[in-house]
Amino acid sequence: MNEPLLSVRSLRKVFGSRRSGDGLVAVDDVSFDLPQGGSLAIVGESGSGKTTTARIVAGLETATGGEILLDGRPIAGSRSRRGGHGIQMVFQDPFGSLDPRQKVGNAISEILAVRHTRAERRAQVLKLLSEVGLDERHAGEYPANLSGGQRQRVAIARALAQQPRVLILDEAVSALDVSVQAQVLNLLIDLRARLGISYLFVSHDLAVVRQVSDHCLVMQHGRVVEHGATGEVLDHPQDRYTRLLLDAVPRPGWTPRRRPSVSAV
Numbered sequence: 001m002n003e004p005l006l007s008v009r010s011l012r013k014v015f016g017s018r019r020s021g022d023g024l025v026a027v028d029d030v031s032f033d034l035p036q037g038g039s040l041a042i043v044g045e046s047g048s049g050k051t052t053t054a055r056i057v058a059g060l061e062t063a064t065g066g067e068i069l070l071d072g073r074p075i076a077g078s079r080s081r082r083g084g085h086g087i088q089m090v091f092q093d094p095f096g097s098l099d100p101r102q103k104v105g106n107a108i109s110e111i112l113a114v115r116h117t118r119a120e121r122r123a124q125v126l127k128l129l130s131e132v133g134l135d136e137r138h139a140g141e142y143p144a145n146l147s148g149g150q151r152q153r154v155a156i157a158r159a160l161a162q163q164p165r166v167l168i169l170d171e172a173v174s175a176l177d178v179s180v181q182a183q184v185l186n187l188l189i190d191l192r193a194r195l196g197i198s199y200l201f202v203s204h205d206l207a208v209v210r211q212v213s214d215h216c217l218v219m220q221h222g223r224v225v226e227h228g229a230t231g232e233v234l235d236h237p238q239d240r241y242t243r244l245l246l247d248a249v250p251r252p253g254w255t256p257r258r259r260p261s262v263s264a265v
């Protein structure tokens with residue numbers, strides 16, 4: 001069997017004081033493999049440790065224990081990997097990653113400056129914008145003048161500018177309206193097919209997970225409770241917690257339970 005592109009082994013993260021024993025174990029013995037060109041989703045309720053796992057893999061957080069291998073070689077769990085090592089992250093809120101005072105074209109161009117000459121950069125910016133379904137007009141805009149979907153496309157273009165092998169998407173479509181969400185998901189599916197990028201997809205939305213991932217990992221209280229092919233896990237969940245997660249998803253015919261109104265009290 002081929003060696004996985006990304007391999008995470010016994011990852012552990014404790015926040016707070018470990019010595020006094022009152023630290024919070026956010027990630028506890030998490031292991032998974034991501035094949036070249038594969039798409040793995042991490043699902044779980046809020047606080048289950050999904051984002052912390054993703055941030056450690058991206059090099060934005062240090063691990064307390066465990067190992068991360070890219071192409072079979074350990075990558076240091078340090079913040080120094082930011083911007084390098086073939087792993088990039090796209091966040092839920094592109095406002096957080098885009099400078100409001102910087103035009104879109106410059107935001108992409110500054111990343112290209114490392115590898116490209118000034119002359120090459122312009123053509124490269126246009127190529128990246130077209131990869132994500134935008135064009136020259138958007139290059140001259142500030143983030144505030146774009147829609148939420150367009151801003152997320154810019155964030156994806158910036159990530160692609162680093163030529164990543166793994167793209168980590170942390171709730172990357174959660175803040176978008178459903179129709180815009182579908183467009184961005186289609187873009188991601190298309191990019192994966194065309195560029196052979198591998199995805200680590202963090203989401204609480206099981207419908208989204210079904211669309212974009214081959215395999216999924218269910219986390220609860222920092223631990224992996226179920227792991228398998230996405231269709232199998234979602235259609236035939238083995239773990240009680242996975243079944244609870246699935247039961248919490250509204251389906252056609254579902255009517256929200258009315259909660260007593262606070263103002264009526």
Ligand SMILES: Nc1ncnc2c1ncn2[C@@H]1O[C@H](COP(=O)(O)OP(=O)(O)OP(=O)(O)O)[C@@H](O)[C@H]1O
Binds near residue numbers: 015025026047051053
């Ligand atoms: N920097 C931090 N310092 C202390 N505790 C943290 C920190 N970051 C996360 N935690 C805690 O670690 C646990 C896991 O959080 P994490 O954000 O990874 O979960 P999550 O599944 O991604 O949840 P969400 O979907 O709400 O982001 C939570 O209890 C959280 O409060």
